Amino acid sequence: MTLEASPRDLPESSVPAESPGDSPQAVDTPLTRAAVxxxxxxxxxxxxxxxxxxxLGGxxxxxxxxxxxxxxxxxxxxxxxGVRVWDAVTGLPRPAELHxxxxxxxxxxxxxxxxxxxxFHVRADSADLCFEFERLLLAGLGEAVEVVDETIGFRYFDARDLLGFVDGTANPVGRALPAATMVGDEDPLHAGGSYVVAxxxxxxxxxxxxxxxxxxxxxxxxxxxxNVELADAESGQKSHKTLNTIQDEQGEHGILRDNMPFGSAAAGEFGTYFLGYTRRLWVIERMLQRMFIGDPPGLHDRLLDVSTxxxxxxxxxPSAETLASLGD
Structure with missing residues (x-):
């Protein structure tokens, strides 16, 4: 899913500070050719x-x-x-919006x-490195975990989804990127972290x-x-782009999409793995409400008629420092 939303370029004071105590993981890595x-x-x-x-610490x-x-x-x-194991794994209070x-x-x-x-969101410009990393990761985890889902993503032409449209056009850039994805002083214990919806x-x-x-x-x-943006409908049925533009009195709220196509032509499977990183979980939740229930209610996102x-x-x-500390 494209889940389009234009970024809100926050004032400088609203952009999370980058300090040694709250540096993010590699959330902002550019789109790669392969992913797991x-x-x-x-x-x-x-x-x-x-x-x-x-x-995790290693x-x-x-x-x-x-x-x-x-x-x-x-x-x-x-x-x-995830929230089910957060307390046991981290020993820290939960992030404010995590559920x-x-x-x-x-x-x-x-x-x-x-x-x-x-x-685990693994990315590289070479599929063999993704494979090798996953192999060693699962070997280290052993019987402590069970695989629920493994999806192998790939870049499709000029960053298009399998529906033929460019994906992630409205991703934030520059200072808008950390402002949209990185928790700041509103939750200082978890500054540098990001909420993730998959x-x-x-x-x-x-x-x-x-x-x-x-x-x-x-x-x-x-x-x-x-890939030219079309005008929003003034009333009635709204497009996917419009339903995923979240705006309030503070402006428009952006998220970072690291979507990837996946599939098997032989098996007749064609899909998109949506992965959204956000500073504010409620922004993606609002997008999903608008997509599935509709705005106004009853006029759902017509993309859902072909995408399940x-x-x-x-x-x-969590921040890179928090993650590393788990192995201490």
């Missing part, structure tokens, strides 16, 4: 939490170990933790909640291709070939 989205649950067996803490070292094989591939991994994914039930479509305690969407390509290009563009709110969510999770990616 790995969702795990933690076993209830004795010792599982200790193993997970040790592995993520940076593991990245360096694998990345050394091809420094040009720019391997990174962002590790995030389980709340299902969104519309008249026609539903965004489901699914299991997941840990999310959803795996599967597309009905037959239904989508039955639409004309003009109909597809009306659904998305952008032209297909040259199979998973739904909320995580928090």
């Amino acid at each position: 989205f790995l969702v795990l649950t933690i076993s209830d067996a004795d010792g599982s939490i200790a193993i997970v803490r040790d592995v 993520i940076d070292d593991l990245v360096k170990t694998v990345n050394f094989r091809d420094m040009r591939a720019s391997l990174v991994c962002v590790a995030s933790i 389980e994914f709340q299902p969104v039930v519309g008249a026609v479509h539903t965004a489901p909640a699914t299991a997941g305690d840990l999310l 959803q795996k969407y599967v597309h009905d390509m037959t239904a989508w291709q039955a639409l004309t290009t003009e109909q597809q563009q009306a659904v998305m709110g952008r032209t297909k070939v040259d 969510p199979k998973t739904g999770n909320v995580f928090f990616a």
